Amino acid sequence: MAQDLTPEDIEKLFTRSDGSYLCARWGRPLSPIVFGVEETTLQVIKGAFEAVCVLAGHQMAETDPELGANVMVFFCRDWAELLDVPDLGRMIDGLETMVDRLEAANANQYRVFRFEADGGIKACFVFLRMDAELAKLPAETLALGQVVQSILLWSDTAFADRSALAQVGGGQVILRPDIADVIRAAYDPVLPVAATEPAHALRLAARIAAGR
Structure with a gap:
C-alpha cells in the first residue's frame, strides 16, 4: 500500500x-486539441483528459467560448518545426527564443501556461519532441503523464x-x-x-x- x-x-x-x-x-472547462498525431493516438489523449477530469471533478467542453481550444498539444520531431506552425508565434511570446532554449537543453517536453485574473489556469500549451525516450513509451502512458502535468x-x-x-x-x-x-x-x-x-x-x- x-x-x-x-x-x-x-x-x-x-x-x-x-x-x-x-x-x-483550471477554472474553466478544458477544451483540448492535439497536433501532429494520428487519429488513434488522438483518441488515447482525449481519453486521458476525460479520465483525469473525472478524477478531479472538473469539466471538459468541445470548445472554449473565448479561445476555441485552451489546451493545445503539439507533437514534433524537431523543435524547429514549431516555428512553422501558423499563428503559434502570436500565442507564445518569444517563440524563437523558447525553441533555441529547448534545442540547447536537448529537451523533449515543455509546457507553457496562461492564467486568469484570479490566478487560475486559462490555457496550457504542451510541446513534445518525440525523441527515442518518448517514442518508446506506450501512447497511454505518454498521454496520462502529460495530462496529469497539465491539470494543475x-x-x-x-x-x-x-x-x-x-x-x-x-x-x-x-x-x-x-x-x-x-x-x-x-x-x-x-x-x-x-x-x-x-x-x-x-x-x-x-x-x-x-x-x-
Missing part, C-alpha cells in the same frame, strides 16, 4: 526551484525524482494514488483556484484526510 504524502511532501510538489509556492487549477500547475521540480505514474501488475501504468489524492483535493470547491502561501499545502492535506 502506498504511503500517504505528508503536508511537507505536498508543499514540495508546488514549491518551485526559486523557493516560491504556487498551486493553480505543479512545481518545475515536482516529478524530477519520481514520476507521477506508477507501474502495477502486468506492466500496466496508472496514476500514483497519492498524486490522484492531491489532484482531487486541489479541485475541492472550498479551496481557492490559486494559492501562493505554503499553508495551502496543509489545507490540501486536510482535504485528503477528510476524503478518506
Whole structure:
C-alpha cells in the first residue's frame, strides 16, 4: 500500500526551484486539441483528459467560448518545426527564443501556461519532441503523464525524482494514488483556484484526510 504524502511532501510538489509556492487549477472547462498525431493516438489523449477530469471533478467542453481550444498539444520531431506552425508565434511570446532554449537543453517536453485574473489556469500549451525516450513509451502512458502535468500547475521540480505514474501488475501504468489524492483535493470547491502561501499545502492535506 502506498504511503500517504505528508503536508511537507505536498508543499514540495508546488514549491518551485526559486523557493516560491504556487498551486493553480483550471477554472474553466478544458477544451483540448492535439497536433501532429494520428487519429488513434488522438483518441488515447482525449481519453486521458476525460479520465483525469473525472478524477478531479472538473469539466471538459468541445470548445472554449473565448479561445476555441485552451489546451493545445503539439507533437514534433524537431523543435524547429514549431516555428512553422501558423499563428503559434502570436500565442507564445518569444517563440524563437523558447525553441533555441529547448534545442540547447536537448529537451523533449515543455509546457507553457496562461492564467486568469484570479490566478487560475486559462490555457496550457504542451510541446513534445518525440525523441527515442518518448517514442518508446506506450501512447497511454505518454498521454496520462502529460495530462496529469497539465491539470494543475505543479512545481518545475515536482516529478524530477519520481514520476507521477506508477507501474502495477502486468506492466500496466496508472496514476500514483497519492498524486490522484492531491489532484482531487486541489479541485475541492472550498479551496481557492490559486494559492501562493505554503499553508495551502496543509489545507490540501486536510482535504485528503477528510476524503478518506
